[in-house]
Amino acid sequence: MGNQQKKRKQQNNSISILQDLVKSDLKALTHIDLQLKNCTLSNQQVAQLNNSLVQCQKLESLVLNLNKENISEDQINQLFAKYPYIKNFVETGNNVSNDQIYTQILFFLNHFNAIHDCQELRLNDIEAQGDILLKETMSNLINLNSLQLNLEGNQLGDQGSVWICKLLRKCKTLNNLNLQLWKNKIGDRGISSIAEGICSCSKLTTLTLNAVENLFGKEGAFSISMTLSSCKMLINLDINLSNNLIGEEGASVICIYLGTCQLLENLKLILCNNQIGDGGAYNLGIAISNLKLLINLKFCLSENKLSDKGAIQVGLGLSKCNLLKNLDIGLYKNQIGDDGASTIGKALGNYKFLTNLKFSIWDNLIGDKGAQNIGLGLSNCTQLTNLEFYISKNQIGDDGASSIGKALDNCKFLTNLKFYIEFNKIGDKGAQNIGLGLSYCTQLTNLEFALSVNQIGDDGASSIGKALGNCKFLTNLKFNIEFNKIGDKGAQNIGLGLSYCTQLTNLEFFISVNQIGYDGASSIGKALGNCKFLTNLKFYISDNLIGDKGAQNIGLGLSNCTQLTNLEFVLRYNQIGDDGASNIGAALGNCKFLTNLKFYISSNLIGDKGAQNIGLGLSYCTQLTNLEFYISKNQIGDDGASTIGKALGNCKFLNNLKFNIEFNKIGDKGAQNIGLGLSNCTQLTNLKFVLTFNQIGDDGASTIGKALGNCKFLTNLKFNIDGNKIGDKGAQNIGLGLSSCTQLTNLEFVLRYNQIGDDGASSIGKALGNCKFLTNLKFNIEDKKIGDKGAQNIGLGLSNCTQLTNLEFVLRYNQIGDDGASSIGKALGNCKFLTNLKFNIEDNLIGDKGAQNIGLGLSNCTQLTNLEFVLRCNQIGDDGASNIGKALGNCKFLTNLKFYISFNKIDDKGAQNIGLGLSNCTQLTNLEFYIRQIYFIYNIQKIMSNHFIKTKLNVQKWKIV
Known part of the structure; x- marks a missing residue:
């Protein structure tokens, strides 16, 4: 169901919700939850709501959800x-x-x-809601102690914020207030009104204020600080002011008054991307130091350019909160170095009662010293059961990693661990100590462990592998150690450790881009064989040296994973030949419960024998609904392709298929069997089909085309069969098949580098005419043999695609003259909703008449914002250029223009009219002109110079060649 349909359904639901409210026993109600998401209340409905609420004199709790969601x-x-x-x-x-x-x-x-x-996201235009809850209504709700208003995306602005203020002034008995005001275009005046209203609610013990992505600055922040000074009884506070402009002064004032809320036990403060700097962080640290009753604390100051100075004070403040049980620190994407990290790390050492910790300080400037102190602090958190530790993208080496690893020694009660220390400078020593620490975490049931993009070799990997062997209760494991220097020894020990994790049901295993050979791969493969309860497996071991022997053992292990329903299996670039592929194929045959399969074994040495066995295995996967099958860049011929094709024929429940077998040696026989298999996949809605650069002729293409004709439910199709030997007959049958795909909304159709002429192009063009629901089309046939007849029929078909918003149309390097170009031009004129157009018909035989009609068509595309227009190397003169220029004058919303019309016969008159048309494109910020004709350049530069002087366009890129 589309979003618009859902919104209409929600609007209808609002009527029934209000009717149900009216029918209820209003005088007895104590709680009302009105879910009116994506609804705009009429004046009559507002009156109905208020008349009902007036009667609810016992009402204690009210939730009103008027969120606007896309x-x-x-x-x-x-x-x-x-x-x-x-x-x-x-x-x-x-x-x-x-x-x-x-x-x-x-x-x-x-x-x-x-x-x-x-x-x-673009905000929708919202009708004004007015005063939803009238003052008279609220005056009668004297028992109301809990109020939640969800008004996200309503574009209230400053004016609409006033009614919230009026409402809150009446709510003097409230102890729980929740305001969800995300993305409402509220400025300083509006947030000040809301803050004034909150100040009236002096009995509040719980306050939630979400005002993310509005327009207020420090003045608004000052007003918010006043609410904190008024609400002295607060125990629970949740404030999110991210993505505003409160700055250092605004943040400082909020934090100063936050420090006076000394009864707080639960605090969540999110001030991301607000330019608060070290001054704001400094005052937050002081505030936290005063909140000694805190049990649960979450704060996030990401993207605020904090340095050590601010982080140090935050750390000092944290060191005073000794009662914390749950802590969530978000300081990522700043400029914190060792000193700031050290102080925060030492603060962690005071939290002896912590059971849950989320520590996010990734993407900073932390080196070994800072990491060492974080490790020392963490080592005191001995009661942790859940730890999320994110310290990737820093400058941590072995010493820092070792300290962090040793801290894990003390976390013996952990059941859930997320440990991310990627993109650092950790070698074997650091990894060994991390492994030693991890080996003590024997109670883990869920582990996410990421050490990719470091400098870890066999010794470090061996230690980590052995640690895995101690985690015998794991049911869920995500393990990522890609982009290191691990060889066979390290991989063998990782395999040995993994072999003890026999309770796993979900495994994500990433060890690509190392130096693993067949011994290491064999050990890992054997470990897979012990994971007999797996239902979900992601296995990535690309870019290694595993060869046939390693692949054979991986296949043997995989063959034991008979309970799998979801499998991602990626072994690209590994020198695997037929023997290894055969074992993997046989393993697939055991995975009979698979519904989702991603199988990537491209860029190996697989021939027909291996492909046949992969096909045989795949033929048993009859429950698949989603399949991604990539076996490109091997040495597969007709026999291998035929077996794979027949396997497709067994996958009758497929809804989504991505099939890529390009750069092999497949001829007509193989393609015919692929087509026969595809013809059984009648439930497909999404298909990506790539068979480029094989040896397919008309017979193979014809069968594939006929198969398309069976895929009548397709809404998205990417079809690429470049670089083969397809002529008119094959293209005609592809066109006939495509003509049955009448439900398409997105189509990418690429048939370059074949031998297609007018008859084939005509059939494909007519097929386009049946695709009337297309909104996005990429169409590319560069084949040197298409003339006017073919282009005319392509144009006729395109003229029916009237719903297009995005079009990439390439017919370059053909023999198209004026008649064909005219038909295409007229088709453009029907595409009135286009916002993005790439149009390339260079290197043909188009003269003035054809260019004139292209210009006439383009003149109707008035909604364009991005245009790439290529008509180089034709025979266009002044008349054609003039029409194109005038068309540009209608494209007044263009912000990006690339215009290539060099190597034609255009003189002053044409150049002047192009320039005049361009002078109407006043919204341009990026402009590229490729001309290469002296007089033309002179005239364009002259006209453009005057144009820029007169209009002062904000063009950031301007290139004339």
């Missing part, structure tokens, strides 16, 4: 499934909306430089 829970779950490592860093919980979670995910994806297609 992101669904399903979308969040999909993102966590796709990027599971992000989940450790994202805060979730009852008061955290899906939009907030999504924003955090996006932040961490960008921080870790992950490849993703997540976009910044």
